[in-house]
Amino acid sequence: MSLKMETGEIMDIEEMKKELERELGPKLYLHSLGTMEEAERLASFYGCDIKKARIAGLLHDCGKAQCKDNLKHAKKSADLAGAKYGVEDESILNAILYHTTGRVNMTLLEKIIFIADKIEPARHYEGVEEIRKEAYKNIDAAIIKSLESTIEYVRSRNMVLDMESVNTLNYLKEGK
Numbered sequence: 001m002s003l004k005m006e007t008g009e010i011m012d013i014e015e016m017k018k019e020l021e022r023e024l025g026p027k028l029y030l031h032s033l034g035t036m037e038e039a040e041r042l043a044s045f046y047g048c049d050i051k052k053a054r055i056a057g058l059l060h061d062c063g064k065a066q067c068k069d070n071l072k073h074a075k076k077s078a079d080l081a082g083a084k085y086g087v088e089d090e091s092i093l094n095a096i097l098y099h100t101t102g103r104v105n106m107t108l109l110e111k112i113i114f115i116a117d118k119i120e121p122a123r124h125y126e127g128v129e130e131i132r133k134e135a136y137k138n139i140d141a142a143i144i145k146s147l148e149s150t151i152e153y154v155r156s157r158n159m160v161l162d163m164e165s166v167n168t169l170n171y172l173k174e175g176k
């Protein structure tokens with residue numbers, strides 16, 4: 001899929017990869033590739049648009065090198081995906097924007113990017129295997145598990161909790 005850039009140029013996925021590798025450094029670049037691949041698997045499993053899932057997965061942290069703040073890097077990444085990588089598709093930009101917190105009425109693509117980010121192959125943390133398995137059975141239940149453990153982690157360390165995460169959790173639990 002080629003995407004028109006603001007400059008009128010076209011950036012394809014291979015060019016995006018090259019730019020990201022320069023921009024992000026090896027660890028975050030590897031995580032971005034892993035998220036792209038996981039998003040592709042999930043999209044084909046759940047019948048979502050594979051090209052959109054690949055691009056959103058690849059670019060979901062594209063602003064993280066410039067914005068380390070955990071709560072703000074998603075916004076920075078969505079902005080850059082538009083301005084620098086030429087993404088115009090709102091559904092891709094929203095999947096990037098909401099990848100850390102989710103939101104009420106999340107689309108399937110948003111759910112896929114949210115969970116692909118948390119379970120891609122380079123992710124290693126306690127409980128990841130359980131979330132990985134759940135992601136291919138019930139994606140909502142996997143997001144609930146992931147949000148609950150994030151909220152627990154944030155609370156136990158007295159870090160700032162993004163209320164959007166709590167809203168997403170309550171919304172998904174109501175739908176169960």
Ligand SMILES: [Fe+2]
Binds near residue numbers: 060061074099
């Ligand atoms: Fe992120």
Ligand SMILES: [Fe+2]
Binds near residue numbers: 035117
């Ligand atoms: Fe990420």
